[in-house]
Amino acid sequence: MSAKPKHIAIYGKGGIGKSTTTSNISAALAESGFRVIQIGCDPKSDSTVILRGGAELPTVLDSLRDRSRPKLEDISTLGFGGVLCIEAGGPVPGVGCAGRGIAAAVDLLEELDVFGTFKPDYVLYDVLGDVVCGGFAVPIRDGIAEAAFVVASSDFMAIFAANNLFKAIDKYAATGGARLGGVIANSLQTPYARDLLDDFAARTGTEIVGYVPRSQAVAQSELYGQTVIEAQPYSEQAEIYRALARRVVGDHPTRLPKPLDGPDLKDWAKQWGDRIFGVEHGAKNSAARL
Amino acid sequence: MARPLVGFHDGCALHGALATAAAIEGVTPLVHSTPGCALRGAFSSTGAQNFRGAPIHLSPISSTNLAEKHIVFGGASRLREQIKNTLSVLPRGLLVVITGCPTEMIGDDVPAMVREAVTQGEAVVDVGAAGFLGSAHRGYERLVSVLASRVGELNLAPASEAPGLVNIFGIVPRYDETWASDLDEISRLLAGVGLTANPIFGPGGGLSSLAALPKAVASLVLSPWGLAPAQALQEKSGVATVVADGLPIGADAVEKLLRQLAAATGAVEETAIERLLSSERRYEDFALDETLDALSRLGRRRVALVGNSLLAGSLARFLVSTLGWEASALVLTDEPDGPLPTDLAGRVVATADGVETAAAIRASGADFLIAGARYGALAAELGIPLAAIADLGGRASLSGGFVGARGAARLLAALTATPVAPKLFTPQAALAAR
Ligand SMILES: Nc1ncnc2c1ncn2[C@@H]1O[C@H](COP(=O)(O)OP(=O)(O)O)[C@@H](O)[C@H]1O
Ligand code: SF4
Numbered sequence: 219m220s221a222k223p224k225h226i227a228i229y230g231k232g233g234i235g236k237s238t239t240t241s242n243i244s245a246a247l248a249e250s251g252f253r254v255i256q257i258g259c260d261p262k263s264d265s266t267v268i269l270r271g272g273a274e275l276p277t278v279l280d281s282l283r284d285r286s287r288p289k290l291e292d293i294s295t296l297g298f299g300g301v302l303c304i305e306a307g308g309p310v311p312g313v314g315c316a317g318r319g320i321a322a323a324v325d326l327l328e329e330l331d332v333f334g335t336f337k338p339d340y341v342l343y344d345v346l347g348d349v350v351c352g353g354f355a356v357p358i359r360d361g362i363a364e365a366a367f368v369v370a371s372s373d374f375m376a377i378f379a380a381n382n383l384f385k386a387i388d389k390y391a392a393t394g395g396a397r398l399g400g401v402i403a404n405s406l407q408t409p410y411a412r413d414l415l416d417d418f419a420a421r422t423g424t425e426i427v428g429y430v431p432r433s434q435a436v437a438q439s440e441l442y443g444q445t446v447i448e449a450q451p452y453s454e455q456a457e458i459y460r461a462l463a464r465r466v467v468g469d470h471p472t473r474l475p476k477p478l479d480g481p482d483l484k485d486w487a488k489q490w491g492d493r494i495f496g497v498e499h500g501a502k503n504s505a506a507r508l
Numbered sequence: 509m510a511r512p513l514v515g516f517h518d519g520c521a522l523h524g525a526l527a528t529a530a531a532i533e534g535v536t537p538l539v540h541s542t543p544g545c546a547l548r549g550a551f552s553s554t555g556a557q558n559f560r561g562a563p564i565h566l567s568p569i570s571s572t573n574l575a576e577k578h579i580v581f582g583g584a585s586r587l588r589e590q591i592k593n594t595l596s597v598l599p600r601g602l603l604v605v606i607t608g609c610p611t612e613m614i615g616d617d618v619p620a621m622v623r624e625a626v627t628q629g630e631a632v633v634d635v636g637a638a639g640f641l642g643s644a645h646r647g648y649e650r651l652v653s654v655l656a657s658r659v660g661e662l663n664l665a666p667a668s669e670a671p672g673l674v675n676i677f678g679i680v681p682r683y684d685e686t687w688a689s690d691l692d693e694i695s696r697l698l699a700g701v702g703l704t705a706n707p708i709f710g711p712g713g714g715l716s717s718l719a720a721l722p723k724a725v726a727s728l729v730l731s732p733w734g735l736a737p738a739q740a741l742q743e744k745s746g747v748a749t750v751v752a753d754g755l756p757i758g759a760d761a762v763e764k765l766l767r768q769l770a771a772a773t774g775a776v777e778e779t780a781i782e783r784l785l786s787s788e789r790r791y792e793d794f795a796l797d798e799t800l801d802a803l804s805r806l807g808r809r810r811v812a813l814v815g816n817s818l819l820a821g822s823l824a825r826f827l828v829s830t831l832g833w834e835a836s837a838l839v840l841t842d843e844p845d846g847p848l849p850t851d852l853a854g855r856v857v858a859t860a861d862g863v864e865t866a867a868a869i870r871a872s873g874a875d876f877l878i879a880g881a882r883y884g885a886l887a888a889e890l891g892i893p894l895a896a897i898a899d900l901g902g903r904a905s906l907s908g909g910f911v912g913a914r915g916a917a918r919l920l921a922a923l924t925a926t927p928v929a930p931k932l933f934t935p936q937a938a939l940a941a942r
């Protein structure tokens with residue numbers, strides 16, 4: 219469709235729901251007729267499972283092992299709605315350098331002219347957890363993704379990871395790196411979760427681009443190796459993902475976040491801890507009174 | 509070394525460990541790193557000018573030559589394979605696995621691979637010598653410390669008894685250019701008083717020398733880099749540590765050293781010391797007589813000294829106490845840890861950087877320079893004589909040492925090698941005046 223594909227990176231701590239969310243966004247975009255590539259940048263190599271029904275897919279880095287120069291067909295497969303699924307791959311936990319792996323995989327995809335060949339409208343990168351080192355920042359550095367989103371919950375570690383991503387974005391912005399698209403709130407359950415995330419966004423000069431509730435539909439679809447868009451297209455959750463997809467690829471102000479520094483983040487967390495603890499405490503007390 | 513260096517004086521820690529391992533006969537170094545690390549070992553020990561390709565002057569080096577896939581997926585299994593291959597083509601001895609920056613950064617489990625080979629009855633040790641840990645001298649320190657503390661586990665053939673054995677620590681093969689010559693002369697001096705030097709490196713050393721480390725009566729530490737190995741050995745095997753004031757240059761320094769050793773070991777006869785010292789003194793006096801004319805033409809000089817801590821401080825002391833010269837600057841290019849020599853306080857700089865070194869030389873107002881040959885241009889520009897004590901290529905290791913009276917003689921020869929024409933009368937000046 220468009221001449222130049224839009225590249226978007228989605229970050230967040232492990233297990234927060236990056237792959238689920240990214241896959242549903244990809245599925246929603248594909249459903250609307252867009253050509254989409256989803257690239258899993260996580261050594262777990264499970265980013266695109268629910269797009270491809272769990273079918274076997276060799277990773278990009280597997281080809282490094284035998285020094286062969288793979289063809290695009292070897293390292294990609296078409297999933298739901300024609301989404302081109304690619305897994306960067308990487309070492310097993312505890313050995314090697316996953317960061318270099320991401321950089322090497324991205325280089326190889328460029329060499330294979332994946333984008334020139336497939337001509338996507340959107341390329342989504344689903345990137346592993348914390349930005350611990352330079353390797354994990356490759357997708358937000360010069361010339362790759364133009365916007366980065368972070369999936370977070372009201373969990374402190376998820377917010378800590380988001381704050382770290384903000385730091386990386388600020389660092390690379392000066393040299394042409396990605397801007398921040400915003401925060402995707404996922405798996406919200408507790409009553410205070412939304413307020414807490416809103417407050418974090420306000421403090422850091424960012425924006426929540428979507429609130430995805432915790433939903434049975436996600437777990438059910440996952441059991442069939444499918445996205446919610448595919449398995450339960452008429453569900454409320456599917457609608458939420460569609461809206462999120464429109465928001466993520468749509469035109470919106472991208473910005474430079476203002477990450478909190480260590481002490482500020484701690485103070486902020488403590489404040490919220492007092493509030494939440496107070497709330498639960500209060501609730502218990504009133505329950506005891508009954 | 510967390511800053512840019514220009515005209516660097518030293519290799520990286522891996523290069524020091526590599527040169528050190530290669531200087532022990534029977535040891536095969538195995539570099540676990542990317543290909544350039546092993547190759548650059550040659551580059552950094554000969555200087556860029558003399559680089560001629562592969563390091564032919566080093567013993568066979570095995571290297572895992574890691575490619576990108578090993579960085580991404582880990583290089584441990586590549587190491588396992590290389591250990592096996594190396595042992596199958598090289599004579600049994602000791603394999604020293606030296607890890608460089610890339611493998612240290614990605615955290616390859618090198619000890620596990622080495623343990624695996626050791627349980628199969630092979631003699632293998634590993635030392636982490638990533639260049640970011642420091643200079644070549646640091647690499648020596650790390651490797652020799654590992655050898656000293658693990659010598660008992662290395663399956664080496666037991667060493668024969670050598671009464672009065674003294675381990676020599678702190679002379680770094682190749683990076684202290686006169687290493688072999690200095691080890692040789694120290695060995696000769698110790699033999700003169702009934703002690704046996706254990707030089708570890710060069711023709712007098714080897715695997716049996718390693719095996720003998722714990723049997724020594726003392727470990728003699730000649731530079732700050734020898735201290736950790738000596739202490740490791742002391743902890744493990746109770747060998748006493750004797751810390752000397754650098755390389756003993758001239759008869760007085762030899763006397764001081766021998767008395768230290770006598771006190772520490774109780775194994776040296778006073779008469780033997782006296783006998784040796786009198787011959788040392790006669791030799792030194794002879795050398796002074798022979799160079800007297802040239803020395804008096806030089807006059808008393810303000811000298812700037814550039815060298816490693818093994819050598820530079822002792823050189824300065826000899827020049828000050830024996831010739832009455834003044835040391836106006838001392839640049840320690842191996843950047844030793846710990847306190848700098850106090851007798852030259854205020855005039856000592858520790859830097860491996862060529863530009864900083866040149867600045868220190870200029871600022872010193874010296875009228876004589878003792879440094880590596882690379883400072884020839886600077887000396888010419890300043891119009892002062894240069895006695896080259898480094899950057900001399902392999903010949904320095906054979907015949908360039910500065911230990912004892914013979915070393916002092918070589919120093920005197922070097923000082924007077926640059927002809928200094930009398931200031932008052934030169935043929936050119938006379939011609940120009942006509
Ligand atoms: N909104 C949600 N509701 C219910 N379960 C969810 C939701 N988002 C994610 N999950 C579940 O959480 C688990 C981890 O999600 P995943 O996308 O694999 O995380 P990540 O890619 O960040 O490591 C999965 O089992 C997924 O089904
Ligand atoms: S921290 Fe990053 S660069 Fe370092 S080994 Fe891990 S992935 Fe590689």
Ligand code: SF4
Nearest residue numbers: 520522545608609639
């Ligand atoms: S500094 Fe590191 S990478 Fe460079 S040669 Fe030394 S060990 Fe190898």
Ligand SMILES: [Mg+2]
Nearest residue numbers: 236237260265
């Ligand atoms: Mg994932």
